[in-house]
Amino acid sequence: MFTPDPDYVPFCGMPPLPAELMARWTLDPALLAGLALALALGLWRVPAGGGARASFISGWGLTAIAFVSPICALSMALFSARVGQHLLLTLVAAPLIAHALDGRRVPPMGGAIVFSGFFWFWHLPTPYQTTLQSDAIYWAMHLTLLGSAIVFWSALFGRMDRQPISGFLSAILVGAQMSALSAILVFSTGLWHDWHRAVTAPYGLSAMADQALAGGLMWVFGSLLFVGAIGLMVVRLVARAESRAGIGHATSPR
Amino acid sequence: MSATAEHQTYTGALKGEPNKSFEEIWAQPRGIRSLTSVSHRVVGKRFIVTGFIFFLIAGLLALGVRTQLIVPGNTFLDLQTYNQFFTMHGTLMMFLFAIPILEGFGVYFLPLMLGARDLIFPRLGAFGYFCYLFGGIIVLSSFLFDAAPESGWFMYTPLTTKEYTPGLSADFWLIGITFAEIASVTAAVELIAAILCARAPGMSLTKMPIFGWYILITAFMIAIGFPPLIIGSVLLESQRLLGLPFFDAAFGGDPLLWQHLFWIFGHPEVYIIFLPAAGFVSTMLPTFVGKPIFGYGFLVAAIVTMGFISFGLWAHHMYATGISPVSLSLFSAASTMVAIPTGIQIFCFIATLAQGRPRFTTPMLFVFGFLFIFVLGGLTGVMLASVPFNFQVHDTYFVVAHLHYVLIGGMVFPLFGAFYYWVPHFTGRMMSETLGKWVFWLMFIGFNTTFFLMHVTGLRGMPRRVATYPEDIGWDRLNMLSSIGSYILAAGIALFVIDFFRHLRSGEPAGRNPWGAGTMEWFYPTVAPGYNFRAIPPVRSREPLWDQPELNEDPAAVGGVLRAYPDHRRETVGCDPLSGEPLHIARLPHPTWVPLFTAFAIAVMFGSLLVSAYWVTAGAFVAMMAGFTAWAWEPSDSGVTRDAGLGYRLPVDKADRRSHTYIAVIGTLLILGALYFSLVFGVLYLWNTFPDFAARIARPDPLMAGGAIAAAVLMAVGAMAAKWLSMRDRFLTAALTGVVTAALGAATAGLLYLAIADIDRNATALGATAWAIVAYVGVLMFIAIWWALFNALRKLTGRTRPGQHVADFNFSPFAKGVALFAATTGALLLAAQGALP
Numbered sequence A: 001m002f003t004p005d006p007d008y009v010p011f012c013g014m015p016p017l018p019a020e021l022m023a024r025w026t027l028d029p030a031l032l033a034g035l036a037l038a039l040a041l042g043l044w045r046v047p048a049g050g051g052a053r054a055s056f057i058s059g060w061g062l063t064a065i066a067f068v069s070p071i072c073a074l075s076m077a078l079f080s081a082r083v084g085q086h087l088l089l090t091l092v093a094a095p096l097i098a099h100a101l102d103g104r105r106v107p108p109m110g111g112a113i114v115f116s117g118f119f120w121f122w123h124l125p126t127p128y129q130t131t132l133q134s135d136a137i138y139w140a141m142h143l144t145l146l147g148s149a150i151v152f153w154s155a156l157f158g159r160m161d162r163q164p165i166s167g168f169l170s171a172i173l174v175g176a177q178m179s180a181l182s183a184i185l186v187f188s189t190g191l192w193h194d195w196h197r198a199v200t201a202p203y204g205l206s207a208m209a210d211q212a213l214a215g216g217l218m219w220v221f222g223s224l225l226f227v228g229a230i231g232l233m234v235v236r237l238v239a240r241a242e243s244r245a246g247i248g249h250a251t252s253p254r
Numbered sequence B: 001m002s003a004t005a006e007h008q009t010y011t012g013a014l015k016g017e018p019n020k021s022f023e024e025i026w027a028q029p030r031g032i033r034s035l036t037s038v039s040h041r042v043v044g045k046r047f048i049v050t051g052f053i054f055f056l057i058a059g060l061l062a063l064g065v066r067t068q069l070i071v072p073g074n075t076f077l078d079l080q081t082y083n084q085f086f087t088m089h090g091t092l093m094m095f096l097f098a099i100p101i102l103e104g105f106g107v108y109f110l111p112l113m114l115g116a117r118d119l120i121f122p123r124l125g126a127f128g129y130f131c132y133l134f135g136g137i138i139v140l141s142s143f144l145f146d147a148a149p150e151s152g153w154f155m156y157t158p159l160t161t162k163e164y165t166p167g168l169s170a171d172f173w174l175i176g177i178t179f180a181e182i183a184s185v186t187a188a189v190e191l192i193a194a195i196l197c198a199r200a201p202g203m204s205l206t207k208m209p210i211f212g213w214y215i216l217i218t219a220f221m222i223a224i225g226f227p228p229l230i231i232g233s234v235l236l237e238s239q240r241l242l243g244l245p246f247f248d249a250a251f252g253g254d255p256l257l258w259q260h261l262f263w264i265f266g267h268p269e270v271y272i273i274f275l276p277a278a279g280f281v282s283t284m285l286p287t288f289v290g291k292p293i294f295g296y297g298f299l300v301a302a303i304v305t306m307g308f309i310s311f312g313l314w315a316h317h318m319y320a321t322g323i324s325p326v327s328l329s330l331f332s333a334a335s336t337m338v339a340i341p342t343g344i345q346i347f348c349f350i351a352t353l354a355q356g357r358p359r360f361t362t363p364m365l366f367v368f369g370f371l372f373i374f375v376l377g378g379l380t381g382v383m384l385a386s387v388p389f390n391f392q393v394h395d396t397y398f399v400v401a402h403l404h405y406v407l408i409g410g411m412v413f414p415l416f417g418a419f420y421y422w423v424p425h426f427t428g429r430m431m432s433e434t435l436g437k438w439v440f441w442l443m444f445i446g447f448n449t450t451f452f453l454m455h456v457t458g459l460r461g462m463p464r465r466v467a468t469y470p471e472d473i474g475w476d477r478l479n480m481l482s483s484i485g486s487y488i489l490a491a492g493i494a495l496f497v498i499d500f501f502r503h504l505r506s507g508e509p510a511g512r513n514p515w516g517a518g519t520m521e522w523f524y525p526t527v528a529p530g531y532n533f534r535a536i537p538p539v540r541s542r543e544p545l546w547d548q549p550e551l552n553e554d555p556a557a558v559g560g561v562l563r564a565y566p567d568h569r570r571e572t573v574g575c576d577p578l579s580g581e582p583l584h585i586a587r588l589p590h591p592t593w594v595p596l597f598t599a600f601a602i603a604v605m606f607g608s609l610l611v612s613a614y615w616v617t618a619g620a621f622v623a624m625m626a627g628f629t630a631w632a633w634e635p636s637d638s639g640v641t642r643d644a645g646l647g648y649r650l651p652v653d654k655a656d657r658r659s660h661t662y663i664a665v666i667g668t669l670l671i672l673g674a675l676y677f678s679l680v681f682g683v684l685y686l687w688n689t690f691p692d693f694a695a696r697i698a699r700p701d702p703l704m705a706g707g708a709i710a711a712a713v714l715m716a717v718g719a720m721a722a723k724w725l726s727m728r729d730r731f732l733t734a735a736l737t738g739v740v741t742a743a744l745g746a747a748t749a750g751l752l753y754l755a756i757a758d759i760d761r762n763a764t765a766l767g768a769t770a771w772a773i774v775a776y777v778g779v780l781m782f783i784a785i786w787w788a789l790f791n792a793l794r795k796l797t798g799r800t801r802p803g804q805h806v807a808d809f810n811f812s813p814f815a816k817g818v819a820l821f822a823a824t825t826g827a828l829l830l831a832a833q834g835a836l837p
């Protein structure tokens, strides 16, 4: 069993006060090295042209922002910031990166189930608590969450034009589980994560309000991002099919 | 005779009718036997006519309401009757009119538009119709027993619990509506499979008429959106009948759980009603503008995103239930989100209009009426999404006005346009353009008079659902005018009915393609023969009748697939869901009594539940199972190939992941999954909101729960093995594996039962919900066991011939799905065991 170390400082540091927040950049050498490595790997593997590279670089950029910028520190004070960070990573950065990858080998439903599993697991009280007690677990969380999100999105994009049905079912699963988790958070009567109990007040929020905000963000902002990605995907799919089939411009003979 | 010898003599159709011609095979049964009809043309019309009758009844109830409110202190209706009237009005309109009539249009027109001879599961369509009819009759019959529901169309708990609503009125609602909803979800599966799997050669998904997309997404939404309400109703009914405390706060239940389950259904419901109607609009517009719909790809994306968004917004019906202020403002922002896909659709419609010179026919007038009214309804919707405003007008006539602008503008006006547009297809005659314009203006003026003023009445504070009001507080004249408006609206509807009966005798004959439309339902001169297509022509365009000149020649002679009918069976072509390439020949059932019999057995089952005659319930249950078995027992035609014309040689009823039967199993699993998900949501919700009660329930037995997971996994493996063996024609071992699979299914259910046996289901809501989940998994297991044994029995009795694999092929995903639910339940019980103090 894991015993917490009382002197341990989480990866993103101790909860900041609002005044010091903007100075709290995370310039951890290991993090920067990891990001640089990921960028190099991506530039090497992702073919230039067709927008794939641009998409990868923007996804990578957002990932970097999510960790290096004060979002990281803020997420130590506010659970809602933490949720915002997760949404940014899994619903914006991940689809952008996935867009640049070839996901035709993974079944979308498998990707959806794995991603949903991680998504629930890491937001439950005990696992969440442990990410604040060890760097290794913290990174295990982010890598599994972001990784499974990338796998899910790339499987969805890669298989959609051949298996639209399982593609849609997997999207439905991901959307539904996210709404359910956020609804449960919003309507919760108790605090899930003790860590945030005493640190939200400087931001003008009670811990419960912060938690409700986190649920609301996941619900609203999450659906908006998710649905936006799905909508763009459909527009692109139809446009591709149209240009393939050379759909003409009919007019009534009358 | 050995299996191989029989295989050689097997001609491919055990139920063919060799001495009948093509026309005779497709002829509709007459007289009393017309009840055996399974044709989508008959079933679709029945849905539409029945739905319209419910509309008229619900409309009369609304007139009763308006008459009561015409002057202050009126005594036309007493308080209880008033409550019954508005409750039944809302219930009939939402559940028994709007959804079924729209589904009826889908059922009737989709095969015609997509190039199929019938819907792909004709018996399911007929069965769904009878369920709907009987469910509707159960709800309506409550008036006869003076037990009409009176708690409002959303049946809030605790008002609807036994304590506050003794008697049978709530039971009538819960049982009748659940029954009618079964019809809706079966129709949804059938529409999904029909749209994806039975289209003309070459009609890829992106060449499908936009109406197909509207109905496809709507069907998915029904499949996901109705289950939460079905679960809610079953839970509430078992609270009323058995005393399980799901919604009882004293036992850790939560009345708000009902609100959640209701609105997870109720919010998408609005879009389920709107989308098909928008599909009508986008079908009629191109015809009268003479140009294809603008922005097909954007429309498809808007429809899909609308489907997704609508499931995330239910909380905005619960502003007044004490949600924290932060979340409230987020929901408020979110509620305006749906304006984006709606706006895209409206802009595509307007852009289509701008492309040409629209012809101002009666259907077009209704389209304009729709645009005008619906946009206004959208505006008041945005107002209501603002929290302070919402608190102010909550439960006032402002809300009544808003919801009727959305529903009547978004659905009733397109529907009447669709009547005028498509009536020639039903009857072969045109309705009157002159009278049609009168109908439109009466409805339009009547509607706006009634409901526009209600905004003001609401702002002046008049609450909804009150049977009367005092004089001289500023409500008198507004109510008087609203009531007069409703009579004008009613006059318009009455004139429509008159015109309809008039046109049956003296309407002008419609001939072929009277409006000059581009979609395939106008391929034949009206009235098209019941088989829709003598041969199914290849389609290369979204507006085939505009782009493919050969389709405007003699329809009986146009070249296509399946002109020959060597087996003398009803059949249509099954296609690849994506490309529309022919995949196999789908054999279709001939007229049969089975759907009526089975639906009737279920009606008796529900009816006897209502009067607590449980022995009758048991008998009806046996009859129902017999009905389903007879349904499935019919000999299979698969395992042969046939020439289909145009150079295609196709297998009959192929066992394939792209075939309609497989897709239907997946669709069914989606519904079952949504039901399961609703229950799990209930457990998590209750646990999270009342943690102290969670501490009180006994721990589930981890050994049994673990065992259940193992048994479920083995069961899935068994089903896969049975499929593997059967695909290789090793029928004896496949049958034995099937029996083992069934036994493993039984073991899974038994172990789950043992895992929760110590939990007291009457002591806490959470415990009761845990029982509900296990009971639900038990029911699914029962079905899986039945199916496994059924497949085994057919093989053992020699009813399965070499090359016939569909049954085992389709059972495998079903068994895997059910095993997944069972294993998840086991895992939840294990997790609960760990988390409980």
Ligand code: HEM
Binding pocket: B059, B062, B063, B065, B066, B086, B087, B089, B090, B091, B093, B094, B098, B151, B152, B153, B154, B400, B404, B407, B408, B412, B450, B464, B465, B466, B486, B489
């Ligand atoms: C045909 C003309 C219609 C008229 C004159 C009418 C009139 C009314 C009135 C006056 C009420 C309020 C009763 C009260 O709060 O005391 C009401 C409620 C309602 N109406 Fe209509 N209505 C019409 C059509 C429709 C349609 C087409 C739908 C749906 C498709 C619909 C759905 C509802 C619903 C859901 C309620 C709420 C019932 C409740 O409070 O439980 N109505 N209607």
Ligand SMILES: [Cu+2]
Binding pocket: B266, B267, B270, B313, B314, B316, B317
């Ligand atoms: Cu809503």
